[in-house]
Amino acid sequence: MFKVLISDPLSEFGIQKLLDAPDVEVVQKPGLSPSDLLAEIGDYDALLVRSQTQVTTDVLAAGKKLKAIGRAGVGVDNIDINAATQAGVVVINAPDGNTMSTCEHSFAMLMAVARNIPQAHKKLTDGKWDRKSFQGVELNNKVLGIIGMGRIGTEVAKRAKAFNMTVIGYDPFLTEERAQKLGVIHGSVEDIVLQADFITVHTPLIKETRHILSTREFEKMKTGVRVINCARGGIIDEKALYEAILTGKVAGAALDVFEVEPPVDNPLIGLPQVVVTPHLGASTLEAQENVAIDVSEEIIKILRDEPFKNAVNLPSIPAHVMEKVQPYFVLGEKLGHFIAQVTVGSIQDVTIAYSGELAEFDTAPLTRTILKGILSFHLGEEVNYVNAPHLAKTRDIHVTEQKSSSNKGFTNLITVSLKTNQQTRLVAGTLLNGYGARIVKIDDFAIDVAPNGHLLYVHHNDRPGVIGRVGTILGTNDVNIATMQVGRRDVGGDAIMMLTIDKAVTAEILDTLGEMSEIKSVTQIDL
Numbered sequence: 001m002f003k004v005l006i007s008d009p010l011s012e013f014g015i016q017k018l019l020d021a022p023d024v025e026v027v028q029k030p031g032l033s034p035s036d037l038l039a040e041i042g043d044y045d046a047l048l049v050r051s052q053t054q055v056t057t058d059v060l061a062a063g064k065k066l067k068a069i070g071r072a073g074v075g076v077d078n079i080d081i082n083a084a085t086q087a088g089v090v091v092i093n094a095p096d097g098n099t100m101s102t103c104e105h106s107f108a109m110l111m112a113v114a115r116n117i118p119q120a121h122k123k124l125t126d127g128k129w130d131r132k133s134f135q136g137v138e139l140n141n142k143v144l145g146i147i148g149m150g151r152i153g154t155e156v157a158k159r160a161k162a163f164n165m166t167v168i169g170y171d172p173f174l175t176e177e178r179a180q181k182l183g184v185i186h187g188s189v190e191d192i193v194l195q196a197d198f199i200t201v202h203t204p205l206i207k208e209t210r211h212i213l214s215t216r217e218f219e220k221m222k223t224g225v226r227v228i229n230c231a232r233g234g235i236i237d238e239k240a241l242y243e244a245i246l247t248g249k250v251a252g253a254a255l256d257v258f259e260v261e262p263p264v265d266n267p268l269i270g271l272p273q274v275v276v277t278p279h280l281g282a283s284t285l286e287a288q289e290n291v292a293i294d295v296s297e298e299i300i301k302i303l304r305d306e307p308f309k310n311a312v313n314l315p316s317i318p319a320h321v322m323e324k325v326q327p328y329f330v331l332g333e334k335l336g337h338f339i340a341q342v343t344v345g346s347i348q349d350v351t352i353a354y355s356g357e358l359a360e361f362d363t364a365p366l367t368r369t370i371l372k373g374i375l376s377f378h379l380g381e382e383v384n385y386v387n388a389p390h391l392a393k394t395r396d397i398h399v400t401e402q403k404s405s406s407n408k409g410f411t412n413l414i415t416v417s418l419k420t421n422q423q424t425r426l427v428a429g430t431l432l433n434g435y436g437a438r439i440v441k442i443d444d445f446a447i448d449v450a451p452n453g454h455l456l457y458v459h460h461n462d463r464p465g466v467i468g469r470v471g472t473i474l475g476t477n478d479v480n481i482a483t484m485q486v487g488r489r490d491v492g493g494d495a496i497m498m499l500t501i502d503k504a505v506t507a508e509i510l511d512t513l514g515e516m517s518e519i520k521s522v523t524q525i526d527l
């Protein structure tokens with residue numbers, strides 16, 4: 001039974017799939033204190049949060065069983081992603097579910113600040129009929145600058161067009177073609193700063209976007225500009241904004257998010273030109289249901305070891321690539337596990353060569369899986385698909401991917417070489433149409449073995465009677481041989497035997513085999 005902790009308020013309807021899953025026990029503790037979270041997290045396989053819970057290095061260290069963290073929303077700035085990756089914990093988010101709600105909230109804030117709606121509302125509910133203090137401005141024919149043309153920024157742009165605004169958009173990934181399609185002028189931050197009557201930001205808060213609008217930018221803006229932040233506090237420099245409002249440069253600001261949340265002694269709050277909401281962008285019935293449904297479904301898949309999407313700390317795999325590459329995941333992990341078991345010494349280099357049609361695809365996910373197979377032999381359950389490259393790096397293991405379209409006689413071939421401080425070994429495998437996974441090469445010996453169950457790899461001199469004696473020793477010890485493959489370099493020279501056996505052999509049997517005069521080494525491999 002998997003245990004899932006929900007530590008922020010999530011839509012009950014949205015998490016229904018989790019509640020209904022027969023193999024999942026859900027514990028809901030919205031508003032759990034940081035110390036209680038630390039004390040309890042050790043019991044759980046997954047944690048579901050919104051933006052309140054801070055998932056710190058300490059939480060990840062205490063979460064010994066944690067496999068996944070689900071963020072019901074977009075921003076993952078409350079989760080230490082690096083620490084999660086190092087701990088092998090998958091972080092997923094729900095990037096699509098609250099786009100419309102946040103876009104609509106941004107637009108509501110834009111209109112509120114243009115027409116002073118909250119201020120006028122407050123005055124009237126305070127009993128004063130004041131029509132003079134709240135003259136606003138139209139959106140019609142005005143210039144809206146959008147910094148960050150992702151999901152939300154794009155939707156804001158579409159709505160602004162309906163209000164007959166001229167939209168200038170900036171995003172490092174915005175192409176001229178896409179801008180044209182949206183009817184947006186493709187500009188820079190500088191263009192926006194110089195020309196906009198309204199500026200709204202829709203980026204994540206990262207190093208490049210922190211204080212993207214600060215004193216220097218406010219100085220260059222049109223007098224009377226209005227700014228909106230429904231993305232993350234800190235994208236607009238609050239101190240610089242405060243100064244720019246006092247000087248009259250900025251006529252108004254609408255803020256849903258703050259550098260510190262909840263804000264403490266924030267002088268912007270209370271300024272008559274500033275409209276504020278307490279991080280409500282995604283707070284609609286629909287958005288909360290959507291994001292909770294999305295993370296619940298994904299968490300179930302992760303816990304059940306099924307394919308999932310929206311991982312924040314893993315590269316996303318397009319469906320058409322996944323379709324091609326997925327059948328090779330099992331083979332890749334087994335090749336990694338195989339080579340790790342037959343190679344002696346501490347690993348220095350891993351070279352993974354992809355030949356044939358596989359070489360046309362993004363094989364990075366496959367490389368992760370092969371690394372997992374290699375490292376898990378030494379590091380056990382600590383290794384997973386998420387942290388395998390990181391663990392290799394921290395151990396100074398150099399990983400190289402090679403690709404070649406020549407198929408070397410196979411439609412697809414994966415060759416894994418391991419260089420240690422003592423030797424270099426190689427294994428190659430393929431998927432044979434209709435026959436499944438096969439190991440087709442070990443070092444320079446061609447073989448054909450299904451990589452399953454218990455295998456015995458015997459390196460010996462090609463002499464009459466060796467194969468028979470190996471069979472006799474195993475038979476005497478009640479070990480049944482399912483398949484046997486032999487290969488040799490030259491007649492009477494170096495040779496190998498690869499046996500598939502029905503049960504694992506004991507160390508004593510391995511010693512007995514190893515003591516035979518013509519046998520150089522015997523290795524048992526479990527796949």
Ligand SMILES: NC(=O)c1ccc[n+]([C@@H]2O[C@H](COP(=O)([O-])OP(=O)(O)OC[C@H]3O[C@@H](n4cnc5c(N)ncnc54)[C@H](O)[C@@H]3O)[C@@H](O)[C@H]2O)c1
Binds near residue numbers: 279282
């Ligand atoms: N207020 C809320 O409740 C609420 C709700 C949902 C999302 N958000 C926040 O809104 C923001 C946008 O969300 P989204 O779903 O549109 O994300 P998104 O990933 O679809 O879009 C973000 C865009 O920012 C762009 N970007 C990155 N660096 C940039 C830079 N230096 N200059 C310009 N653009 C840059 C990216 O290329 C991307 O296109 C995020 O910060 C998210 O956390 C807030």
Ligand SMILES: O=C(O)CC[C@@H](O)C(=O)O
Binds near residue numbers: 051074282
């Ligand atoms: O959970 C929330 O309400 C905030 C969500 C929002 O900030 C996000 O980034 O998705």
